[in-house]
Amino acid sequence: MIPRSGRHGSGGGQGRRGPADLAGYVVSGPVVAEGVRDVLEERRLEVLRAIVEDFVIGNEPVGSKALAERHALGVSPATVRNDMAALEEDGYITQPHTSAGRIPTDKGYRLFVDRLSGVRPLSRAERRAIQNFLEGAVDLDDVVRRSVRLLAQLTRQVAVVQYPSLTTSRVRHIEVVQISPGRLLIVLITDAARVEQRVVDIAEPIDEETVAELRTVLNRALGGRRLADAAEAAAILPDEAGPGLRTQLTALATVLIETLVERQEERIALAGTANLTRSALDFSDSLRAILEALEEQVVLLKLIGWAREPGTVTVRIGRETDVDALRSTAVVATGYGRGAAALGGMGVVGPMRMDYPGTMSAVWAVANYVGELLGAD
Amino acid sequence: MIPRSGRHGSGGGQGRRGPADLAGYVVSGPVVAEGVRDVLEERRLEVLRAIVEDFVIGNEPVGSKALAERHALGVSPATVRNDMAALEEDGYITQPHTSAGRIPTDKGYRLFVDRLSGVRPLSRAERRAIQNFLEGAVDLDDVVRRSVRLLAQLTRQVAVVQYPSLTTSRVRHIEVVQISPGRLLIVLITDAARVEQRVVDIAEPIDEETVAELRTVLNRALGGRRLADAAEAAAILPDEAGPGLRTQLTALATVLIETLVERQEERIALAGTANLTRSALDFSDSLRAILEALEEQVVLLKLIGWAREPGTVTVRIGRETDVDALRSTAVVATGYGRGAAALGGMGVVGPMRMDYPGTMSAVWAVANYVGELLGAD
DNA sequence: ACCTGGCACTCCATCGCCGTGAGTGCCAAG
């Protein structure tokens, strides 16, 4: 991930220091003791870390003097300046304008997240708060709504929580009800206590008995199956049924398959958009574009869909989000669910200038707890 | 609504014109022909309307000269100035600072909405667009989601749609499923094709047969009843049942009553928050406060809950919203549903500087169409 | 009794100017 080779002293042009310090020479100079190189390297990373941390706190470009003072780097501002020049050369930091301090670039944040940031464990109080807040949930909907609000509150950012996906669960029960002549309501109940409903129009009214028959047939054929299998089973149902039910079953099967296959991961909860205004100045893009993007289900799915592995927190920074409107934001996401099988994803969207350690551990903790909560069913 | 008496020439202090024009005299001067007075009055209202319209379009304080030019008032800027002075005296308009144009006050908007704004009927194309967009909906959830997005798009404002309330509908069917030992999922299906689900913990696992029995009992007792009645019926159920089912029924009834009575109108959909940024400058309050308020279900209910009468569009301006964070916004809302029985409310939230005629007709049209759509079930 | 053109006045917004200070890059010495 981090290009280690060819970095130290790379970048020709304005050589950094010393008259004998010709770029070409140093780049290929393997004479330098490895130890020295590493020490150098390490301090530079330390400088980068200090820059990121200070910038996250203060939201101001950070200069060499302040850095040397606030952090125990053991060197003078001048040395720090040299390191900063090197870091800038390599694209980890940049300055908004000449004679201003430095701020991290996307690449800088990336390095910080990958190698420099520790994980800040949550305090006991925080853990307890999460537990208290979530355990009052009365049903699946409530769990999701509470989680998303909790996450927004903990991180003070925009939170996104995907409803548990149906992929790995099984059909628990299918209910068929005629809600008006010629109109059936079909309710699909799954393992994960998730309920899907759809209205189906059929050619002509049917009597209560037929409805019961349909119910029986469907449950016998699909009950207990994994959803993907159930879709297949539903596809061949009409062919196997007696002629009396054929037309109705065709209509039902069509809708069921849609529900089972296509609309699996559609629903998503969002909270904390107000937090965007707090960091509005960080966004080079307009706040409007970001809000618009966040209203698109597709975009949200894209953001947290790829981070489905429970236990592993993924961070996407800037353009890594692959969403143009979010190119000045960062996304911290993870999956939740029991064991390896993910039920869904959750995460937060915020400015790149973000407290990554804190955010990451908050996301992890909430996902973990929600996973347990749903897994216990 | 408009204080007609004592206005003309009222407000002591700096008399408007003429040395003989003493305030006390004119105020009580009933000699003035009614006709003349009305003409005056009328032109003043016309001026107010012109101010509102121009300000809505241009978002700049509007001055006497521009007004006289753009609108066929038939009088000179000087006369308009006099009218403006009177309007300001009465609190309908105000100026941000001396030597700037005028902008409407809350009171001014209120008068405009009450008496000056016509209803702009939607174009045929708009009607068709609404229809096309909504008729693709596959279920209740989809209807609501589409409506709210449509409304946001049409009005270019924040849209709010309440899910159909359960109040007037009946219990269609109740489904009970054991999702894990000792845990029941209870699904309530209503007339309006709305589905509510809740998880119930019971003391100990029960077998499939008992579940079926519970289902039968519940449906026999509650099926077909109005929700309010059903709650009552559920309350006495445990007493009537045999001892075998007593404990389970008690648990189920408790949860059912909660669902039937307390959580009736909880869900609300929101869209178009991005539109807030467009008018961010209009809000004297911070955008943040508004976004925060809009994330509170309670607040949203308050906003559209009081406008439940289908066919009548209600407008709340500024402090009339009764929500402090929204004191610089306006809310246009109405109810939807078949006939007099409202299923829910919907509306939009935007800046007071809003195209009221257009917004009102859009809200009306969408509510109307959604009402038909759901009424046809 | 009302309308109108004229006039003096107010005050916001804009612009250019300049001093200040933080921060930098480079250099020569350690």
Add this chain to the structure above:
DNA sequence: CTTGGCACTCACGGCGATGGAGTGCCAGGT
């Protein structure tokens, strides 16, 4: 490789002058 010194750059904030839109008031006309 580090450090103190030094000249340079440039955003930022305060200042005053200018322009112009808009107003209130008045005196004269219908």
